[in-house]
Amino acid sequence: MIHEILPVGPLQCNCSVIGDEASREAMVIDPGDDIEDVLAIVQRHHLQVKQVVITHAHIDHVGGAMKLRTATGAPILLNQNDCALLKMLDVQAAWIGMASPGKVEIDHSVGSADTVKAGAITADVIHTPGHTEGSVCLYFPAERKLIAGDTLFAGSIGRTDLPGGSFEKIMRSLHERVMALPDETIVVPGHGPTTSIGEERENNPFLNR
Ligand SMILES: [Zn+2]
Secondary structure, three states, X not given: OEEEEEEEOOOOEEEEEEEOOOOOEEEEEOOOOOHHHHHHHHHHOOOEEEEEEOOOOOHHHHOXXXXXXXXXXXXXXXXXXXXXXXXXXXXXXXXXXXXXXXXXXOOEOOOOOOEEEEOOEEEEEEEOOOOOOOOEEEEEOOOOEEEEEOOEEXXXXXXXXXXXXXXXXXXXXXXXXXXXXXOOOEEEEOOOOOEEHHHHHHHOOOOOO
8 A cells, every 4th residue: 555644734744645556546634735745656656546535624624635636636535524614714724823714515424334446455444423422433454554634633632722622522432432433543643643542541541641
């Protein structure tokens, strides 16, 4: 599996380009910004983007989605519980002092029991409300890898003080869904360094008490 992680935009959201070496099909996860750089990675690996997957509708994760859809023709996938947040991208842009990316449309809602694909590579969608109502994590079982969005970070968890956030819900999502994954699972958070479920089970102050 090809997996390139590119921190994009002023908040350095980890955008993932995931490609299948055999079919050269790809998915891009969280194209928040810097779409030219994302497309350069896609071209360097001779990939064709088939899906644009968004872990949640915060501007730093979704801001470049329409530009990427226009460039690739790939549909945008996001959990429908984040539609309200998606409609307030102008407000979100004002929070962090950046230009509004304009309107973002979703093509399909994804939730638990759905899978996303890049050729033969598949990931299970895990609905993990808490950071936002529609937050999802993506678990690649064959690779034992989790794209965690802003639900879990190395040594921390996602903030729950923004509209739609709930500390109670994020803790339930973490304990019942995320931490149910095997210790060896590599975790790629929405921001900052890569970690593992085992490392977080041991050392994350929000989880190990
Ligand atoms: Zn977020």
